[in-house]
Amino acid sequence: MPLLRRRARTEPQAPPRAIAAAAMPMSGPGVLRASRARKQTSNQDWQREGWYYFDVIGELRGPLVWIANAVSQADVHATELDPETGKPTGPSDNPMAKAAAAQVLGGAARRGGLLRVLALCWQVPGEAWVIVKPTPKRRGQPQPDEWIVLPPSKVKAKGSGDNARWEYTDPMTGADVALEPSARLFRIWCPHPADYIQADSAVRPALPICREVEKASQNIAGRLDSRLASAGLLALADDLDFPKGEHETTAMAFMDELLAAAETGIQQPGTAAAVVPLVFNAPGELIANGGAAAFIDTATEFVTSVVELRDNALARLAATLDMPRDVAAGTQGESNHWSAWQVEESTYKIFIEPLLKEIGDAITQEWFRPALVAMGMDADQAEAYEIGWDTTAIVARPDDTENLRDLHDRLLISDEYMLTENGVPEDARPDDAEYTKRLLEKLVTGAPSLLSDPNVARAMGVEVTVAPAATGVSGEVTGGELEAPAQPEQRALPATQGAEPAPADVPDGLVAAAELLVFDALSRAGGRLITRENRGQHNDTPKWELHTVIATADPGALLRDSFQFSDRVADAYGINSVALDAVLLAYTRSLLADGRAHDRDLLTARLRLMDRRR
Incomplete structure (x- = not known):
């Protein structure tokens, strides 16, 4: 719907901030004063020459269009400013601000094309004119404002005295149209450092070349x-x-x-x-x-030598244009794997972000905040909002897969961060049962004897029947705990009953080292169990016992990145590191699942059943 119906101010004024934009009076003496201030006639010659070379020199046109196409991929949103720092805090949830931002530059359907024209005008003549025209109602319903972006030669001051007015060339018909008083006109330009009101551009110093x-x-x-x-x-x-x-x-x-x-x-x-x-x-x-x-x-x-002279001139042209050298020389496709208009983050920060910032500040000052006030927002409140840009479609960082994998293997980044950086959705993560099964499959591949542990076999969905003599197990594992048999098992040779060798005892040092690994894993799990809702409620409970007072939904996720030193413990005692990992994981998972505290005797029993052969 049309947001601005009021007449623009009648005298040109300097913008309150260093923004390369200024709203123009629609009619009256102020029109001629604004026109003389920009010294249009003195600018037209080099600007016209710039457009001429844009049309006839492909080596100039190509990189300028490349930058413009990259800019056209930006999306717009309303952002709220931090009252203390004045910096944007991200997309705003204010319905009024979101509704106004959605209409910027003609809405999503036309925004890309108008941004492209703005970017080309910024680079060639160094200025552009933005016209916002209220649209008549259709079938009694308000319609969005019409946005037009034109180069400077298409907007002229006509008449004199009180009859002075602006005229512009309609981009669809080519006819000259008088700008009605209900419209809004403002100029966005790249100011020349020696004369702020005059436009400057990247093409201007390249004209001799x-x-x-x-x-x-x-x-x-x-x-x-x-x-x-x-x-x-x-x-x-x-x-x-x-x-x-x-x-x-x-x-x-x-x-x-x-x-x-x-x-x-x-x-x-x-x-x-x-x-x-x-x-x-x-x-x-x-x-x-x-x-x-x-x-x-x-x-x-x-x-x-003419060809060599031209090649040297093209090299100078690439060095003069305000863009990366590989883009200006047309070789960016040879040096990266990004898609058609995507750029690396440094290129965006240096060459594209300043342009988007100027466009956003100009639209904020000359249209967005006045639109918020016209919609009913308080003027002071409107000052807390500005136009921001979503550049997801523009900026592409280099492929850091190898670096991320190395950091993940060294336990310096989390699984969640690894998935996010690689664009993997959260629902693609395996559930707890699948994660455990796949982990045990890898462990059993390296140490098949782990299948003798009923917990491992059960977790893998495998039924394994092992003779007691082969396993050396004198009891059963039920519900995660070791229970003694109700009565001694009868043997084929009663004379040898009770004479078989007892399982080798576990060294005290191994038990102590395993306990440290378990306490470390439980402490990690306890830290992950603390959320905003339960923070400060269990200060008297050690972190390694928080699972006994806080319900655990996903033991596998809580134990990720744990037991990173188990291989060193296994090397110190000359035992199978894979088997030790499996025992510690199964034992700690059972504690988290059942909400039980660590039990040294139970851990020792698990270690005693472990196959310690390398």
């Missing part, structure tokens, strides 16, 4: 079109003895024969006629002196 490129190209094109420059001259001596035939002179007869031979060689390149030399008679002294026929090359040293 563009003239060199054009003249060199014209020289090359002219010589390519000239038979004289491309073929040279062939001088024939009058003393040649060659049949004249129907020709007036011997030279003319020889030339006719030479051209016929050349035509035969072109039409029949695979025949002897294409390589057999042309034979003619000449006095011996002429042949000895090399004077029977002479080829005169009309090319000069300067002509042969």
